[in-house]
Amino acid sequence: MKRTKYLLFPPLTGGAVLLAALTAWAVAAPTNTSPVKPDDKLNSLFEDSVIAKGKGVEVKRSQFDDEVVRAKAQFAASGRTIQPEQMPLLEHQVLSGLIQIQLLEAKATEADKTTGKEMADKKLADAKTHLGSEEKVDNQLKLMGMTREEFTAKLVQQSTAEAVVKRELKVNVTDDDVKKYYEDNPSRFEQPEQVHAAHILLATKDMKTNTELTEDKKAAKLKLAQDLVKRARAGEDFGKLAKEYSEDPGSKDKGGEYTFPRGQMVAEFEAAAFSLSPGQVSDVVTTQFGYHVIKVIDKIPAKKVEFAKVSPDIKEYLAQQAMSKQLPDFLAQFKEDAGVEILDSKLKAEDSAAASMGLPAGHPTIKTDTNPQTH
Helix, strand or coil: CECCCCCCCCCCCCCCCCCCCCCHHHHHCCCCCCCCCHHHHHHCCCCCCEEEEECCEEEEHHHHHHHHHHHHHHHHHCCCCCCHHHHHHHHHHHHHHHHHHHHHHHHCCHHHHHHHHHHHHHHHHHHHHHHCCHHHHHHHHHHCCCCHHHHHHHHHHHHHHHHHHHHHHCCCCCHHHHHHHHHHCHHHHEECCEEEEEEEEEECECCCCCCECCHHHHHHHHHHHHHHHHHHHCCCCHHHHHHHHCCCCCCHHHCCEEEEECCCECHHHHHHHHHCCCCCECCCEEECCEEEEEEEEEEECCEECCHHHHHHHHHHHHHHHHHHHHHHHHHHHHHHHCCCEECCHHHHHHHHHHHHCCCCCCCCCCCCCCCCCCC
């Protein structure tokens, strides 16, 4: 329904949750839950070489190759392509991530593991809430070549590693720090005008194959949409109609409801929704997805989001900013203490090249590139 194709977990902090995609940090966490693939059986006939090792660290070639493939699949799922000249950096980041996850897991206490599990559970719940259903979560993971079990295991590992970093670095963000950031960055907390609306979608494409329906089938869908307009305007419960007839899996079970600002929906849908008054039902609206019947529930004027609502996100963001400054040296010391050695000559050269360019190692445990703001 939405114009943007969201992935699962974007680089957002704290409670500013899940408005874009599964990011590279989930790629790097190794897991042993992968089912045996046909190629695995062939590869098992040959020695699976160790490409990096150290105290508490052992990265095998198959493990590394699998993660590179997954990383490329995740880029493809978000509409991006890894260019040949970008591969050395990708490989460097994947290998660094694999090493760092193992190093941090070795430092994890039982409390860290409990915290990691709780964080992972919350992120999965947020994914389901945003995407609308368990089925849509699984479909998105399928696009990225992952099962639910694989992703859950990676997410727990990543979250546990993040808990270790937070504990080890002991960053302290005060309430005064949080308040100052809120007051110094007012534009980040401006919530634009929004519409709370419900809709019924009658798709004009086959939902499984994405192929156009025949003209006869489209005509039947249009007639049904026109009948639903009349029924909704006559006072029938719109939410019940949406649950019975709508073909939008992202909102059907919620009575067709969305809350959104301008720029998030396809143009025809947005124009109709913002032109309606609360309680008003639209004519049939045609978009690339099919025929829509829209009812506006409420109009939410632009406002500055209350401090109490965003303060947890700000605190998490500031903590991650502080940790990011310490993180490269912290992880480098971990790596040195463990005597980590990259045994593959090509990957060793890529690691050296990245270090000489001053590039940070791919540390999947911390995301600091998105400021906290309302969504």
